[in-house]
Amino acid sequence: MEQTKAIFLLCLFSVFITVYGQKKQIIIVDPGHGGTDNGAVGINGLREKDLTLKIAQAIVHYNRILLDKRYDIYLTRYGDTLISLGHRTKLAKILDPKIFVSLHCNHANNPKASGLEVYVFNGSIPKQSLTMAKVMDGYLQEQLGYRSRGVKRANFQVLRDNREVCPALLLELGFLSNTDEAVHLEEKGKIKALGLAILMGIKTIME
Numbered sequence: 353m354e355q356t357k358a359i360f361l362l363c364l365f366s367v368f369i370t371v372y373g374q375k376k377q378i379i380i381v382d383p384g385h386g387g388t389d390n391g392a393v394g395i396n397g398l399r400e401k402d403l404t405l406k407i408a409q410a411i412v413h414y415n416r417i418l419l420d421k422r423y424d425i426y427l428t429r430y431g432d433t434l435i436s437l438g439h440r441t442k443l444a445k446i447l448d449p450k451i452f453v454s455l456h457c458n459h460a461n462n463p464k465a466s467g468l469e470v471y472v473f474n475g476s477i478p479k480q481s482l483t484m485a486k487v488m489d490g491y492l493q494e495q496l497g498y499r500s501r502g503v504k505r506a507n508f509q510v511l512r513d514n515r516e517v518c519p520a521l522l523l524e525l526g527f528l529s530n531t532d533e534a535v536h537l538e539e540k541g542k543i544k545a546l547g548l549a550i551l552m553g554i555k556t557i558m559e
């Protein structure tokens with residue numbers, strides 16, 4: 353009798369997993385840098401590692417309060433810690449996400465360089481990844497007051513390591529070397545707006 357009960361519960365559990373477990377799409381958000389790796393440092397002292405984490409936290413926040421936890425969002429780091437590039441993509445291999453989005457801020461010697469960039473791997477990738485990048489680029493351009501520098505291709509490790517795992521995008525969210533953009537990123541509301549725009553860009557991609 354006990355055995356029947358156990359089997360029944362197991363069946364119930366597997367039905368639950370089938371019905372509810374597969375409903376949510378998994379997304380990995382990768383806040384660039386962390387720990388001893390500050391990333392770029394802005395002319396106003398802003399550190400890329402802090403900005404990318406705050407933007408990632410805003411994405412999680414809006415998924416909770418606006419989208420009723422529609423997506424299962426995992427971050428590659430939740431605090432100010434240094435995670436190797438290899439470990440960031442290991443998470444993707446385990447979780448099999450629908451998309452991997454790496455967050456960064458730019459820096460250039462030319463103080464006038466400005467705008468947003470969306471990167472995909474420069475080797476062979478599914479056509480779907482390029483389409484996703486274009487959708488994200490278009491969406492961010494439409495929603496934020498930034499100039500788009502377009503979809504670009506590069507041999508970044510997080511993109512390369514994910515090429516056979518899931519579609520992966522790397523976003524460069526403004527130049528810390530540009531006065532206007534660095535000041536813009538200093539405002540708390542702007543970080544939230546970036547997080548919201550990225551989340552809604554992901555939602556547009558998923559639809």
Ligand SMILES: [Zn+2]
Pocket residue numbers: 384385391392400455456457
């Ligand atoms: Zn970076």
